[in-house]
Amino acid sequence: xxxxxxxxxxxxxxxxxxxxxxxxxxxxxxxxxxxxxxxxxxxxxxxxxxxxxxxxxxxxxxxxxxxxxxxxxxxxxxxxxxxxxxxxxxxxxxxxxxxxxxxxxxxxxxxxx
Amino acid sequence: xxxxxxxxxxxxxxxxxxxxxxxxxxxxxxxxxxxxxxxxxxxxxxxxxxxxxxxxxxxxxxxxxxxxxxxxxxxxxxxxxxxxxxxxxxxxxxxxxxxxxxxxxxxxxxx
Numbered sequence: 001x002x003x004x005x006x007x008x009x010x011x012x013x014x015x016x017x018x019x020x021x022x023x024x025x026x027x028x029x030x031x032x033x034x035x036x037x038x039x040x041x042x043x044x045x046x047x048x049x050x051x052x053x054x055x056x057x058x059x060x061x062x063x064x065x066x067x068x069x070x071x072x073x074x075x076x077x078x079x080x081x082x083x084x085x086x087x088x089x090x091x092x093x094x095x096x097x098x099x100x101x102x103x104x105x106x107x108x109x110x111x112x113x
Numbered sequence: 114x115x116x117x118x119x120x121x122x123x124x125x126x127x128x129x130x131x132x133x134x135x136x137x138x139x140x141x142x143x144x145x146x147x148x149x150x151x152x153x154x155x156x157x158x159x160x161x162x163x164x165x166x167x168x169x170x171x172x173x174x175x176x177x178x179x180x181x182x183x184x185x186x187x188x189x190x191x192x193x194x195x196x197x198x199x200x201x202x203x204x205x206x207x208x209x210x211x212x213x214x215x216x217x218x219x220x221x222x223x224x
Contacts (some may be wrong), residue, residue, distance in 0.1 A: 009153070032211050043117075043203055043215035044156075049208075090155065098144045098163045099211050100171065105155040 002027045004091050006104035011079045014112050021024045021076040021107050023091035034092040034101065035065055044090065050074065051096055061085070086111045116140065117205050117216035124221045126198075131208045134189045134219045136204030146213065149173060150201040159202075162187055170181035191221065 005024045013019050025031060025094045036044040048059025055067040065076045074091060088108045094101040117138045126132045138145065144163045148156040158171030162181040176195025181187055187206075191198045201220050205213040 034212070036215075041201075041220070043119075043217045043219070044205075046212065046214070049212060086172050094211055098207065098209065100146070100158055100161060101211075101213060103156040105153060 002092035002093055002102045003100050004093050006107045007088075008107045010107070010110065012110040014111055015083050016080050019076075019078045019081045019109070021087070021089050021109070022074065023074045023104060024072050025074065025091070025093045026072065026100075027093050029095060031093045032096045032099070033065075033067060034058065035063070035074075036090045036092065036096075037061075037075050038090065038106075040087075047076070047089075069083045081109075081111055083111045083113070085109060092110055099103045117204060117206055117214060119202075119216040119219050122217065122219060124219055126214055126221070126223050128223055129193045131193060132198075132221065133167035133189050134191070134202055134204075134221070136187045136189065136216060138185055138187075138204075138206045138214075138216075140206055140214065141184070142208060142214070143184070144207045145175075145181070146205040146207070147171075147179065147189045148188070148203045148205065150218075156203065159189065 003026045025037045035047040038044045047063050050057045050067045058064050088106045090106045091104045092101040120135045146161040147159040157173050160179040162168035178190045203218045204216040207213045
């Protein structure tokens with residue numbers, strides 16, 4: 001069965017500091033990986049996705065993620081966090097095509113001044 | 114503007130009443146999905162539909178029903194059989210590649 005683990009429920013980062021959110025997945029086939037962001041009371045917005053090719057993918061808002069097959073990981077990074085990045089972040093895995101996605105339970109990012 | 118609309122944003126119902134949540138998309142996507150979100154639980158799949166007039170149960174379908182009579186619409190009915198219906202409900206649609214786009218959500222509170 002496929003699964004996604006986001007080990008950190010909450011993370012606090014100072015504004016301007018770097019960020020790394022962890023995501024580990026279990027998937028039997030070639031995974032299609034996503035990071036989404038959700039502001040309180042809102043829907044989810046896609047930050048970036050990976051299916052094949054370069055294992056370092058760039059997304060919106062200055063985010064990037066690196067796929068490491070040997071570690072079954074797809075960690076999200078940002079070199080300098082802004083207060084507006086405070087939100088909940090979800091990692092998801094599925095197959096390419098019309099497929100359901102399995103989501104992690106999310107990591108809440110808090111940004112301190 | 115292309116996108117997914119969900120209405121209403123907030124919904125209150127008395128216990129024992131059925132309620133229908135609306136989801137409409139104008140992205141021309143074939144597939145649509147319903148998720149339930151509870152604090153600390155992430156998103157859990159309720160139902161999904163890959164083509165008109167066909168849909169499949171997700172992980173937590175009990176107490177819910179759906180229909181897919183039109184490509185752009187995928188309404189979700191929360192029935193009185195759902196034991197704990199108070200939650201945030203999200204609708205999504207996807208491209209043939211699998212990337213899902215989400216609506217703004219409906220917060221359902223059962224009193």
